[in-house]
Amino acid sequence: MADPRIVPDPRIVIVGAGPAGVRAAETLVAAGVRPIVIDEGGRDGGQIYRRQPEGFRRSYASLYGSEAGRAEDLHRSFEALRDRIDYRPETLAWGIWEKQLHLLQGSRTSEVDFDALIIASGATDRLMPVRGWNRAGVYSLGAAQLALKSQASAIGSRVVFMGSGPLLYLVAAQYSKAGAKVAAVLDTSSFWLRVKALPRLIARPDVLLKGLALTWKLRRARTEIETGITPVEIEGQPETGVETIRFRTNKGQERTVACDAVALGYHLRPEAQLADLARCEFRFDVQTRQFFPVKDTDGRSSVAGIYLAGDGALTLGADAAEASGHLAALAVLTDLGRQVATRDVGRLRRRLRAFERFRRGIADAFPWPASAAAAFSEDTVVCRCENITAGELRAAVTTGSVELNHAKAFSRVGMGRCQGRYCGHAAAEVIAASAGVSIETVGRIRGQPPVKPFVIGAESDAKEGA
Amino acid sequence: MTSSESGRFRRVGEQDRPRLVFSIDGQPAEGCKGDTLLVAMLTQIRHLRSSEFGDGDRAGFCLMGACQDCWVWTDTGERLRACTTPLAAGMCIATKAPEQAWPTLA
Numbered sequence: 001m002a003d004p005r006i007v008p009d010p011r012i013v014i015v016g017a018g019p020a021g022v023r024a025a026e027t028l029v030a031a032g033v034r035p036i037v038i039d040e041g042g043r044d045g046g047q048i049y050r051r052q053p054e055g056f057r058r059s060y061a062s063l064y065g066s067e068a069g070r071a072e073d074l075h076r077s078f079e080a081l082r083d084r085i086d087y088r089p090e091t092l093a094w095g096i097w098e099k100q101l102h103l104l105q106g107s108r109t110s111e112v113d114f115d116a117l118i119i120a121s122g123a124t125d126r127l128m129p130v131r132g133w134n135r136a137g138v139y140s141l142g143a144a145q146l147a148l149k150s151q152a153s154a155i156g157s158r159v160v161f162m163g164s165g166p167l168l169y170l171v172a173a174q175y176s177k178a179g180a181k182v183a184a185v186l187d188t189s190s191f192w193l194r195v196k197a198l199p200r201l202i203a204r205p206d207v208l209l210k211g212l213a214l215t216w217k218l219r220r221a222r223t224e225i226e227t228g229i230t231p232v233e234i235e236g237q238p239e240t241g242v243e244t245i246r247f248r249t250n251k252g253q254e255r256t257v258a259c260d261a262v263a264l265g266y267h268l269r270p271e272a273q274l275a276d277l278a279r280c281e282f283r284f285d286v287q288t289r290q291f292f293p294v295k296d297t298d299g300r301s302s303v304a305g306i307y308l309a310g311d312g313a314l315t316l317g318a319d320a321a322e323a324s325g326h327l328a329a330l331a332v333l334t335d336l337g338r339q340v341a342t343r344d345v346g347r348l349r350r351r352l353r354a355f356e357r358f359r360r361g362i363a364d365a366f367p368w369p370a371s372a373a374a375a376f377s378e379d380t381v382v383c384r385c386e387n388i389t390a391g392e393l394r395a396a397v398t399t400g401s402v403e404l405n406h407a408k409a410f411s412r413v414g415m416g417r418c419q420g421r422y423c424g425h426a427a428a429e430v431i432a433a434s435a436g437v438s439i440e441t442v443g444r445i446r447g448q449p450p451v452k453p454f455v456i457g458a459e460s461d462a463k464e465g466a
Numbered sequence: 467m468t469s470s471e472s473g474r475f476r477r478v479g480e481q482d483r484p485r486l487v488f489s490i491d492g493q494p495a496e497g498c499k500g501d502t503l504l505v506a507m508l509t510q511i512r513h514l515r516s517s518e519f520g521d522g523d524r525a526g527f528c529l530m531g532a533c534q535d536c537w538v539w540t541d542t543g544e545r546l547r548a549c550t551t552p553l554a555a556g557m558c559i560a561t562k563a564p565e566q567a568w569p570t571l572a
């Protein structure tokens with residue numbers, strides 16, 4: 001008997017060829033489906049397992065360190081899939097209209113219809129501004145890592161790493177190992193929070209040990225590490241950029257460190273614009289003070305036919321991204337009436353629960369420094385695209401804007417080139433503190449098509465699909 | 467060597483790649499095959515463009531195509547995102563938008 005739900009030749013599209021997207025594609029191929037895999041990048045691997053350009057010779061071990069085996073495994077898996085998927089690199093998915101995805105390749109636009117869409121779009125750095133972060137030489141932490149991993153370059157000659165989270169220590173250690181000068185690691189979280197978070201961090205003992213080893217390596221290289229600091233200012237000149245960083249130590253003393261580059265980051269935030277355009281519901285996460293798209297454990301969003309996997313849905317890290325990509329593809333297959341092994345589903349769900357417990361531990365140990373936003377001086381630039389200061393944003397609150405998209409219309413915060421990716425969370429904190437309302441009420445910046453600006457005049461092209 | 471002392475970025479490996487010659491604001495410059503335009507430029511000079519809001523020079527921010535702080539221009543006026551554009555031999559790059567580069571004849 002044919003199952004009425006069975007779609008004979010389902011059209012399944014995956015956005016993202018990182019750990020989540022690759023494992024989703026693999027699962028679909030194993031079930032006899034040929035998915036379309038779209039990625040903006042020229043090569044597969046996503047952020048963490050990003051491949052270096054052709055002609056670079058560094059080994060897996062030197063490039064990916066303790067994750068070399070996982071990176072190689074993911075790349076091999078993808079290579080094995082190449083003939084059995086419709087892979088479209090250098091293609092941006094820029095909009096969604098009902099069951100149609102809008103693409104841009106070079107200057108060519110096209111559309112593709114889908115029965116199911118798996119969004120595995122990954123994350124970008126979560127940023128808390130600091131006075132002077134608009135100076136040349138200040139980069140996101142992820143940028144510092146990309147310069148090293150995919151271009152064998154350091155962002156400067158004396159680099160300060162400031163922010164919080166495991167990635168701060170990881171990237172600093174990678175710089176140190178590559179022979180770049182790490183001027184200091186300045187962590188806004190206090191050391192004691194880490195100790196207090198141990199019961200949750202133990203959920204992934206291997207990762208915990210790797211984290212401890214990193215700190216130990218940095219200390220052995222005599223890198224200055226300060227915890228519990230308060231950033232004050234990145235000082236320098238408009239023409240030449242960063243010269244020093246000023247901060248308060250955990251004992252309240254003000255200090256400066258000379259540097260020509262700063263890598264800044266506080267964990268990651270999901271790239272959830274596509275989920276937004278698909279009209280998925282979002283939920284507020286009290287602990288990390290941000291919104292995540294709603295999904296069930298298996299990856300079903302609140303909208304039928306839209307599935308979410310990897311860091312683009314919930315920032316659980318690379319191993320979880322692989323598990324959630326696998327699980328989302330199984331959910332797609334189940335919903336299309338295919339048989340899937342329930343044993344796999346149970347195992348993957350259990351793994352994701354452990355990852356979630358660990359994520360909460362990390363968020364306890366390295367909290368988002370929400371109160372910094374309330375303390376911004378009036379002239380601190382919050383939006384570095386349009387040079388909008390905390391003072392201007394607070395003025396918008398005085399005129400009655402206590403919802404982020406409303407404040408955006410009045411102050412232009414979040415309307416610039418990055419579309420609020422890097423200022424959105426901090427702007428919400430400034431508004432909440434200034435208006436005396438909860439951050440949840442302030443809301444979040446809505447995703448808008450195109451999810452990234454592109455050159456006007458892109459030619460339109462034929463529509464594909466049934 | 468293509469990491470010049472006046473540049474912002476420092477090469478820490480993969481230095482034996484073929485050299486590619488290009489130009490920045492009319493000055494000759496050299497990068498390596500496999501460089502992004504951003505890295506090729508920032509190993510030579512300290513900025514990519516100036517902020518249109520007058521707060522100084524900019525040198526990119528995210529390196530992953532998300533912030534758009536790395537826009538530069540070709541001599542024909544085409545806008546490029548330096549962090550996701552591979553360097554090609556003979557590129558003529560301007561750090562100012564075409565309309566900014568020419569004085570208005572009013």
Ligand SMILES: Cc1cc2nc3c(=O)[nH]c(=O)nc-3n(C[C@H](O)[C@H](O)[C@H](O)COP(=O)(O)OP(=O)(O)OC[C@H]3O[C@@H](n4cnc5c(N)ncnc54)[C@H](O)[C@@H]3O)c2cc1C
Pocket residue numbers: 015016017018019020021038039040041045046047048049091092093094120121122123124125141142143145146167170268271274309310311312316317318319321451530
């Ligand atoms: C810069 C950076 C560095 C990181 N480094 C580490 C690290 O060293 N160690 C660690 O444990 N974790 C790291 N992380 C976290 C790590 O990225 C994730 O845990 C892991 O890569 C998540 O896998 P994913 O498949 O969910 O997303 P990703 O690996 O980010 O892959 C998402 C893919 O989707 C593509 N994409 C996104 N939006 C679109 C669109 N609209 N159209 C087309 N394609 C799109 C992207 O090009 C990307 O290839 C890093 C994150 C970032 C942002």
Ligand code: FES
Pocket residue numbers: 526527528529530531532533534535536547548549550
């Ligand atoms: S540096 Fe952010 S888009 Fe290029």
